[in-house]
Amino acid sequence: MRNYGSKLPNELAGAGSAEPEGIRKEASLGMRERRCELEAVSLGETRPRLVSINPINLSLHHVLGRVISMATNPLTPTEFTQIQTIIKQSQTDPTHNLTFQYVGLDDPDKEAVLSWHSSNQTTQLPPRRAFVITRINKQTHETIVDLSTSSVISSRVYTGTGYPLFTFEEQTAANLLPFKYAPFLESIRKRKLKLEEVVCSTYSVGWFGEERKKEKRELKLLCFYLDGTVSLYVRPIEGITVVVDLDEMKITKYSDRFIVPVPKVDGVEYQSSKQKPPFGPSVHAVTVAQPKGPGFKIDGHTIRWANWNFHLGFDVRAGPIISLASIYDVEKDEFRRVLYRGYVSEMFVPYMDPTEEWYYRTFFDSGEFGFGLSAVALEPMTDCPANAVFMDGYVAGQDGKPIQYPNLFCVFEKYAGDIMWRHTELAIPGQVIREVRPEVTLVVRMVSTVGNYDYIVDWEFKQSGSIKVGIGLTGVLEVKGASYTHTDQIKEEAYGTLLADYTLGIYHDHFLTYHLDLDVDGEQNSFVKTKLETKKITDHSSLRKSYWTVVKETAKTESDAKIKLGLKPAEFVVVNPNKKTSVGNNVGYRLIPGSITGPLLSDDDYPQIRAAFTNYNIMVTPYNKSEKWVGGVYADRSRGDDTLAAWSARNRNIENKDIVLWYTMGFHHVPCQEDFPVMPTLSGGFELRPTNFFSSNPVLKTRIPNPVHWPNCTST
Numbered sequence: 178m179r180n181y182g183s184k185l186p187n188e189l190a191g192a193g194s195a196e197p198e199g200i201r202k203e204a205s206l207g208m209r210e211r212r213c214e215l216e217a218v219s220l221g222e223t224r225p226r227l228v229s230i231n232p233i234n235l236s237l238h239h240v241l242g243r244v245i246s247m248a249t250n251p252l253t254p255t256e257f258t259q260i261q262t263i264i265k266q267s268q269t270d271p272t273h274n275l276t277f278q279y280v281g282l283d284d285p286d287k288e289a290v291l292s293w294h295s296s297n298q299t300t301q302l303p304p305r306r307a308f309v310i311t312r313i314n315k316q317t318h319e320t321i322v323d324l325s326t327s328s329v330i331s332s333r334v335y336t337g338t339g340y341p342l343f344t345f346e347e348q349t350a351a352n353l354l355p356f357k358y359a360p361f362l363e364s365i366r367k368r369k370l371k372l373e374e375v376v377c378s379t380y381s382v383g384w385f386g387e388e389r390k391k392e393k394r395e396l397k398l399l400c401f402y403l404d405g406t407v408s409l410y411v412r413p414i415e416g417i418t419v420v421v422d423l424d425e426m427k428i429t430k431y432s433d434r435f436i437v438p439v440p441k442v443d444g445v446e447y448q449s450s451k452q453k454p455p456f457g458p459s460v461h462a463v464t465v466a467q468p469k470g471p472g473f474k475i476d477g478h479t480i481r482w483a484n485w486n487f488h489l490g491f492d493v494r495a496g497p498i499i500s501l502a503s504i505y506d507v508e509k510d511e512f513r514r515v516l517y518r519g520y521v522s523e524m525f526v527p528y529m530d531p532t533e534e535w536y537y538r539t540f541f542d543s544g545e546f547g548f549g550l551s552a553v554a555l556e557p558m559t560d561c562p563a564n565a566v567f568m569d570g571y572v573a574g575q576d577g578k579p580i581q582y583p584n585l586f587c588v589f590e591k592y593a594g595d596i597m598w599r600h601t602e603l604a605i606p607g608q609v610i611r612e613v614r615p616e617v618t619l620v621v622r623m624v625s626t627v628g629n630y631d632y633i634v635d636w637e638f639k640q641s642g643s644i645k646v647g648i649g650l651t652g653v654l655e656v657k658g659a660s661y662t663h664t665d666q667i668k669e670e671a672y673g674t675l676l677a678d679y680t681l682g683i684y685h686d687h688f689l690t691y692h693l694d695l696d697v698d699g700e701q702n703s704f705v706k707t708k709l710e711t712k713k714i715t716d717h718s719s720l721r722k723s724y725w726t727v728v729k730e731t732a733k734t735e736s737d738a739k740i741k742l743g744l745k746p747a748e749f750v751v752v753n754p755n756k757k758t759s760v761g762n763n764v765g766y767r768l769i770p771g772s773i774t775g776p777l778l779s780d781d782d783y784p785q786i787r788a789a790f791t792n793y794n795i796m797v798t799p800y801n802k803s804e805k806w807v808g809g810v811y812a813d814r815s816r817g818d819d820t821l822a823a824w825s826a827r828n829r830n831i832e833n834k835d836i837v838l839w840y841t842m843g844f845h846h847v848p849c850q851e852d853f854p855v856m857p858t859l860s861g862g863f864e865l866r867p868t869n870f871f872s873s874n875p876v877l878k879t880r881i882p883n884p885v886h887w888p889n890c891t892s893t
């Protein structure tokens with residue numbers, strides 16, 4: 178392969194150029210060249226309109242002409258409006274300002290959902306209710322609303338610790354306050370910055386041992402300097418701290434401690450239209466073509482594809498919620514239950530700079546900012562491939578009115594040239610047997626942009642029975658302005674990597690905790706640790722001195738299932754102890770972890786007390802409807818008293834019970850120069866894989882899809 182050196186050869190720098198000789202030779206090895214007249218579409222302003230297969234935009238509620246009402250469906254726009262009316266009518270003093278902080282489905286009882294589902298939806302639908310958190314007169318109110326009777330089922334003032342999610346509206350209002358605040362205007366003047374080029378952003382303040390009576394619902398603001406770029410997060414105006422009391426909506430504390438240069442504007446641009454040569458190499462246009470259209474069906478929120486059947490919900494806090502996933506077993510001629518519900522329960526992102534302006538940055542992206550609330554519209558052809566179908570979603574605004582999220586999800590069949598299974602048999606004289614099955618999977622995707630970071634959330638269903646859950650980290654780093662222009666100048670702890678002049682990328686973590694309520698062939702499951710242990714051979718019965726074998730251990734209580742990965746080799750299987758295969762193995766699904774990252778903060782550090790749910794990579798609890806958010810229902814300013822760590826301290830019995838698996842995946846992020854000014858996607862994930870669930874390879878009889886006949890193609 179040609180070594181490109183530091184500069185790209187001209188022929189690689191332009192779109193649609195001929196391949197260099199060396200590349201063509203390699204690419205041509207052992208394959209027939211196919212020349213097609215399929216027109217490559219240039220990616221420009223009108224990109225989504227020019228494709229041969231038009232992206233399909235489907236409203237969540239009117240897909241394929243059918244409307245299926247399901248117990249776990251997210252709230253509809255009509256229901257949001259209904260809830261708004263009910264809550265307003267129930268307000269005792271209408272003069273008080275009322276804000277909707279969280280409006281979501283109040284989970285119907287699992288038993289009722291399952292019986293409704295198993296009766297083929299002929300029995301009565303479980304009651305449809307909403308759980309609503311409002312703020313009225315500086316108090317947090319919890320209300321459960323019944324939608325069928327338009328009534329309030331319960332209502333109470335929450336007096337515990339912590340506060341609900343921030344709304345977009347209150348964050349926007351807070352961001353505007355500094356522009357009318359004289360000390361801030363003076364700080365900007367002192368720095369010789371143009372006020373019209375300053376923008377501010379909101380940051381949760383965490384909890385650092387403050388007394389309850391002194392605590393307020395607050396946000397901190399950080400401001401940035403555009404002045405010639407849209408890449409604001411890499412141009413912080415350091416030294417200033419602004420504290421906003423959200424109930425009063427005013428600045429209550431302000432400090433301006435020092436001045437360092439705003440990181441330079443050169444090299445921070447990421448918009449394609451603003452880039453100047455030299456450009457990177459271009460690749461030939463590529464797409465996925467499905468001449469017969471998507472091979473899946475969406476009925477309401479139920480998605481059916483290949484051997485899978487599942488429900489796709491949406492919550493303002495969690496984002497996508499996969500529920501009632503079952504897989505068709507060809508041998509048994511039935512759908513078998515796998516996953517009752519799966520979603521991101523919390524994302525914890527602590528930064529490692531303990532100085533005055535940075536120490537508090539220990540974010541709970543789901544519980545404070547809303548992973549679903551922060552979802553952004555997916556762009557056809559770039560966020561999702563040509564064959565993707567798009568779905569909209571809805572959230573309640575601060576006033577309770579529904580807000581549409583267009584292109585919230587995309588669903589598509591993914592063919593990335595991978596192999597599902599294969600074998601070439603060369604051992605039979607005179608014969609070559611080759612069997613290959615290409616891997617086609619189904620992906621559900623959402624992107625959440627929480628301030629500077631973009632998280633790509635994928636749920637991928639494989640015909641082999643696996644559910645692969647992916648997370649991609651991209652977007653803009655949260656950087657700190659500093660006086661350094663070279664690492665040689667850094668003589669003290671800088672808490673990060675120098676990425677460019679005056680620009681430090683601060684060390685931090687991303688921890689995601691997934692709620693995985695596996696119901697493997699039913700609710701009654703157990704968690705089995707299949708430990709791999711070395712055995713010594715000392716009796717000279719073999720020329721070998723050792724081997725490894727498996728020792729299975731069923732977790733009886735929650736403490737038996739608290740696992741820090743990476744210490745000992747093991748497999749982690751959720752089995753149904755009441756169901757065996759014909760050869761006697763318990764049917765199961767195992768977790769194949771993708772990350773063995775654990776927290777590095779000390780246990781007594783306040784952020785870690787709040788995020789003690791990250792202390793173990795795996796935990797198992799008995800199903801409990803109220804145990805939904807691992808960081809607590811009220812994550813903002815939480816104190817760790819309502820976390821997974823606290824719930825599991827009860828050490829409940831988990832053997833042969835309806836259990837929930839919690840998996841915490843993490844990334845320690847030491848920023849590097851390649852992450853600047855926008856970060857190439859860093860991917861992680863895990864897999865839930867059938868383990869003695871099927872009697873044999875479930876995709877043995879899967880047929881190869883018919884070849885796609887490309888128009889005007891010739892083979893040579």
Ligand SMILES: [Cu+2]
Binds near residue numbers: 650685686687846
């Ligand atoms: Cu990061």
